[in-house]
Amino acid sequence: MSLSNFFLKSDELVVRKMSSALKTLQLLSHFSATSPEIGLSALCRLAKRDKATTHRHLQALEEVGFVEQNPLTRQYRLGPALLQLAQTREMTVPRKEIALPILKRLADQTGETTHASILSGTTVFALASCESTQHSTRVVIDLDRFPLHATASGLSTLAFGPDELMAVAAKNLEAFTDHTINSVESLEEMVQSVRETGFGRTIRSFEHEVSSLAAPVFDETGNLAGAVSVACVATRFSPDLERNCQEHLITASRDLTRGWGGTTPQRIEAIWAATLSKSHELETKS
Amino acid sequence: MSLSNFFLKSDELVVRKMSSALKTLQLLSHFSATSPEIGLSALCRLAKRDKATTHRHLQALEEVGFVEQNPLTRQYRLGPALLQLAQTREMTVPRKEIALPILKRLADQTGETTHASILSGTTVFALASCESTQHSTRVVIDLDRFPLHATASGLSTLAFGPDELMAVAAKNLEAFTDHTINSVESLEEMVQSVRETGFGRTIRSFEHEVSSLAAPVFDETGNLAGAVSVACVATRFSPDLERNCQEHLITASRDLTRGWGGTTPQRIEAIWAATLSKSHELETKS
DNA sequence: ACCAATGGTTCACAATATGAACCGATAAGC
DNA sequence: GCTTATCGGTTCATATTGTGAACCATTGGT
Structure with a gap:
């Protein structure tokens, strides 16, 4: 746009x-x-x-x-x-209705706020979110669009979405906090690491108190359709919680992809498996 | 359109x-x-x-x-x-959220299915509906557009909406049942009677088993914004039920109009008062 | 009374929209 | 396996349509 x-x-x-x-x-x-x-x-x-x-x-x-x-x-x-048109769209492809129970479950499992987003053109739109009731402090982000460079959902989208997005993202590197990525170089580095781990990950880069983890969601063609994310209160974001989020994000992403009519590509499954086993190794060592 | x-x-x-x-x-x-x-x-x-x-x-x-x-x-x-845009629209003007409780109440009061519709351009589209649980038979109409000539909501809109609508309606007199209005003359006659009573009224004209009553809803400028209607199972549609519907439609319309930022025009209130007292007269006579 | 906004309109000029004819692919008919 | 009829999509000369500087009318502030 x-x-x-x-x-x-x-x-x-x-x-x-x-x-x-x-x-x-x-x-x-x-x-x-x-x-x-x-x-x-x-x-x-x-x-x-x-x-x-x-x-x-x-x-x-x-x-x-x-x-x-x-x-x-x-x-x-x-x-x-x-x-009127949105109603018709929802009847045709009820992505929101499909997303809500999955977000709810993910919120229960992680104890944090969860989001689902959709890529439309070059914009990542918020579709739905769900707050966990486990903690009295929780993240409430009311966004309509997820900045590509500053949110975990945005980074997932950049990493697994169409290549043209990178140019769009590079044009708008608004600094939301002092942790926000502020150069094309570090953005590219970040995206590369998302491609290697299968998860978008931001530490206080959009809001000071929020750290976030996201996984890509795919459609029936195997192309990226959007992302699902967990927004954690930054002070709670321990390695343990991160591992927990990763595990549940994977199932949430699988279910969303399936609900939206697609199948998670094998290459993504492989990346996730590698990441999980690596973090498991670290955990058992320590 | x-x-x-x-x-x-x-x-x-x-x-x-x-x-x-x-x-x-x-x-x-x-x-x-x-x-x-x-x-x-x-x-x-x-x-x-x-x-x-x-x-x-x-x-x-x-x-x-x-x-x-x-x-x-x-x-x-x-x-x-x-x-995304519909979500933003609802944040700005939450007509649907406002309508739902009013429709619920109206459904409880009348025991029939209720609808709210919005005029957009020359189209009357469904905004929300609510089914009553009082009877085991009830009307379930899943429309997204209300035909101007064949539904009570459409007739209300024709009667109190912009004059241009008449030409649009006259161009499409699709016959849904053998009770559907099928000539411009009878349509004009019908609309005239709606202007005199303050209620759109159709007997089996869209679906064979449904008779319907509707009242106009207005916006902050005093222009017509839409309609609220009760769709009754035709065999239940007695004079008593009609009177009951009329009374509750008036309050529902007033509340909707107010909720959407307007005030019911005095001339409409006057028409309704006249209609009610007339039907009251008939009732006490018999 | 003035100025600086606002929403809205005009008209000569330039850019964009248009659709018949076209292509390549797929599916059905025989 | 060849023909025919669709389908989605594209091309390019033509002319309809879009464009924006300058304009007007109202409103509100000083």
Whole structure:
């Protein structure tokens, strides 16, 4: 969504043509839980587009009910037609319903907050989450999008998703904490280690008090579909807990992949097995 | 959505120009619970559009995650980005959450199945429904769109919604049963009576065994926002039950209107009061 | 009364959308 | 095993459509 309109190709600058339909639809991505209503001018600034054009686009969106105008403030907000379509989508592919019981179980097993996310285009969207009731302190993250470079889910997605994502991630290395990855080099290093272990892993890199572990989820083609993650209160994140999370993340990922119509690729299973046996070795030694 | 591209204006035929964004978005309206996956050629036929164009439109939709291709069948279906946007919409305007308890109460009070619907553009779509557990026979209608001419909710919408709807309704007088309204004249007559009573009313006009009563719901501008309805098993639909439904529909509509940020217009309240006192008169006479 | 926002509109110009014809693959008919 | 009919997808000359600087009308602050 936030891809630039330009890209470099064998030393020459190429202008990526965009259908106006695409430009229109991209306007929708600026609405979020934190800014649910946006005025025309504000939206122009956000989208870096002309006022007349943006207005025409909004009118098209309004006509099909994708946005509506708050008649009092004249600001725009997402429209009711989205509910209708989302309902239909859920009937077709009820990923959320499938995810919820799996997240619940994972939360019970680990005692921490669990998340499921979906890769759509180049964005990792939050699908559902579940808080454990075992501890009085627990992680409450209300995200709609998981930053690729700063979250365990994002790193899993980078490691096992389409290669183009790396370029997108590299363009936005926002520093959420002083542990956030801040260079393309260290990002690549991190992603490499995720590929080797089969788990995305972040220590206080998105929120100061949170450490997180994630596993990739796949669809019916064997391509990455999303991720499932455990967000632990950082002070609780011991090697023991990590091992526990890894084990249960694997079954959760397997079940989610199966529920979404796919099968976990053999190569991923192999990576997980290797990681688990390695951490088992360490544990028995100590 | 199903508006024609042509309209008559002071005796001359004018071609309505449509932005390609609009055409693109309109493709989405062909997906429904009953046909959740559609192939390229099939969609061309449904939308009556060119294959190349439709394909380009689908690609734009795919890029933002509004559709995705089932990789096995190559058919298209609604995409995951819709879930995300619908979630955001519900955070902004939680109409569904607000409607559910009201529908529950209405179902308890009437002993029948209740529905809430929203007008979006020229489509009345289902928002939520609630089944009563009082009777072993009950109405289960799994609709995502309410036909304007054949349902009580549709008639309420026609009667109190924007005038343009009438033209849309007149274009599609599909006969669901032999009680379905089948001429523009009788439709106009029906709508007129809805305007006089304040209630949409259909007897076996959509399903053979169902009679239904509906009241309009309004938003913060005083415009029609949707409808709330009771779908009764037709054999149970006595004058007594009708009166009971009317009374409780009024409070349900008031509460919904208020919950959605509006106030029930005085003229509607007046119409309802008149209808109730009339039916009360009849009741005491007999 | 003024200025600086806002939402919205116009019109000459330029870019994008369009669809008939096309390709390659798969499935059915015989 | 050859023909035919679909399917999803692509090409390219044509013309319809999109674009944005400049514009207007309102509103709210000073």
